[in-house]
Amino acid sequence: MMKSITCALILVTMLGSFALQAASVDTIAVQSKVMQKTINACVVLPDDYKKSKQSYPVIYLLHGGSGNYRDWLSKLADKQLLHKLADQYGVIIVTPDGSPFGYYFDSPLDKISQYETFIAKEVVLQVDASYRTINNRKGRIIAGLSMGGHGAMYIATLHPDVYCAAGSMSGVMDLNTAIWKVPADFAKSRDVNFEKLLGPKKEGDNPYPGYSVVTLVDKMKANNVKLIFDCGADDIMIEPNRELHRLLTANGTPHDYIERPGKHEWPYWENAVSYQFLFFQKVFKANGVL
Numbered sequence: 001m002m003k004s005i006t007c008a009l010i011l012v013t014m015l016g017s018f019a020l021q022a023a024s025v026d027t028i029a030v031q032s033k034v035m036q037k038t039i040n041a042c043v044v045l046p047d048d049y050k051k052s053k054q055s056y057p058v059i060y061l062l063h064g065g066s067g068n069y070r071d072w073l074s075k076l077a078d079k080q081l082l083h084k085l086a087d088q089y090g091v092i093i094v095t096p097d098g099s100p101f102g103y104y105f106d107s108p109l110d111k112i113s114q115y116e117t118f119i120a121k122e123v124v125l126q127v128d129a130s131y132r133t134i135n136n137r138k139g140r141i142i143a144g145l146s147m148g149g150h151g152a153m154y155i156a157t158l159h160p161d162v163y164c165a166a167g168s169m170s171g172v173m174d175l176n177t178a179i180w181k182v183p184a185d186f187a188k189s190r191d192v193n194f195e196k197l198l199g200p201k202k203e204g205d206n207p208y209p210g211y212s213v214v215t216l217v218d219k220m221k222a223n224n225v226k227l228i229f230d231c232g233a234d235d236i237m238i239e240p241n242r243e244l245h246r247l248l249t250a251n252g253t254p255h256d257y258i259e260r261p262g263k264h265e266w267p268y269w270e271n272a273v274s275y276q277f278l279f280f281q282k283v284f285k286a287n288g289v290l
Contacts, residue, residue: 023047023083025073030096030126034114040069041096041123043131046086055132055139057289058092059280060119060163061273062104062144062151065172069097076270085274089281090290092131096123101190103172104144104151105211107197119151120159138287141280143167145269146237149229150175153213153220160223165283167276168229169269173213174240176205181236214240217247220255227255228279230272232262 026043049056061082063071072082072095086093098104098115107113119142128135140163144152149171156166175194177187191201194208201207209215220227227248231241238259245257256279262268284290 022080023086024049025083028126028130030118030123032114032118032122034117034122035112037112039097039118041094041127042069042073043127044073044082044086044093044095045131046090046092048087048090049092049132053132055134056090056092057134057139057141057284058094058127059277060094060096060123060140060142060152062098062119062142062148063095064144064146064148065103066100067147068100069095071095075266077267078270081270081273085277089277089284091277091280091284092127092133094123094127098148098151101147101193103147103175103194103197103211104155105197109199110197113197115151116155116158120155120162124162134289137162137164139164139284139289141165141167141283143169143273143276143280144171145169145272146264147172149173150213153227153229154211154216156225157213157216157219157223160225163225164287165226165228165280167227167279168241169272169276170231170235170237170264171213171229171241172237173229173244174206175208175212176240179239179243181238214244214247217244217251217253220248221251221253226279226283227253228258228276229255230258230260230275232264232268233259235262235264235268237264 024045029038102113102115104115106116142152142156142163149168152166153168156163177190231238248255
C-alpha cells in the first residue's frame with residue numbers, strides 16, 4: 001500500500017514538473033502610430049526563455065480573413081500546439097492582429113488600414129524592445145494562413161531587410177476573385193472590400209498589380225528571402241497557389257511548394273504549420289541563430 005502511494009506521489013510530481021515546463025503566452029498591446037490605435041498581439045515564449053539569458057529567433061504567424069490575433073491559439077484542435085513548437089524549436093512565436101479584412105497591406109485610401117507598416121515595423125520594434133530577440137533579419141521569419149499567407153509573402157517580399165524567410169498555408173496569392181473557387185456572393189463581398197482599400201480594379205487578369213503576390217515574383221527572385229508555401233488539393237485557393245508556383249519556377253526563384261489532400265480549414269493548417277516550422281528551423285540553422 002505504501003509503495004503504491006509513493007509511486008502515485010512520484011507520478012503527480014513528475015506531471016506537475018512537466019506542466020511547469022511549457023511555453024508561456026503573453027498578450028501585448030502595440031500602439032500603432034500610423035493608425036492611431038492600440039492593437040493586440042500574443043507572444044509565445046519557449047519554456048527555457050525565463051531560465052536563460054540567450055536571445056531567440058522570432059516567427060511571426062498571421063491569421064486569416066475574418067479572424068484575429070487569438071486564432072492560432074484558440075482554433076487549433078491542439079490548443080498547446082504553438083507552445084510545443086516554441087519549445088521544440090527554441091523560438092518565440094508572435095501572433096499579431098491584422099484586422100478581419102485588412103489583407104496586411106497599407107491601403108492608399110483607408111488611413112486606419114495600414115497593416116503592412118504595423119506588422120513589418122511597429123510590431124517588430126515593440127517585440128524586439130520587450131523580449132530577448134535576435135533583432136536582425138537572420139532571426140526573423142513571417143508566415144500565415146489564407147489572408148495571412150498573402151500577408152506573409154507580400155510583407156516579406158517588400159521588406160527583405162526585416163525577414164529572412166516567409167511561409168504561406170492556403171494563401172490568397174491573387175486578389176483576383178474570379179479565379180477563387182468560391183460562391184459568387186463571397187467573391188462579391190471580397191471585391192467590395194478590395195475596392196474600399198485599393199480602389200477600382202484594373203483591367204485584365206491582374207486587377208491589383210503590386211498588391212497581389214503573383215505580381216511580385218521578380219522582386220521575390222531578387223531579394224533572397226527563403227520561401228515555402230503549400231495548399232490543399234481541394235482548397236478554394238489552389239489555382240492561385242499553383243500559378244505562383246508556376247511563375248516562380250519559370251523565373252528561377254528557389255522555393256518549396258507542397259500540395260497535399262485538404263481543404264481551406266483548420267485541420268489542414270494544423271497539419272501544415274508543423275511542416276513549415278521544420279523548414280524554418282533549417283533556415284535559422286543555416287543563418288547560425290539556432
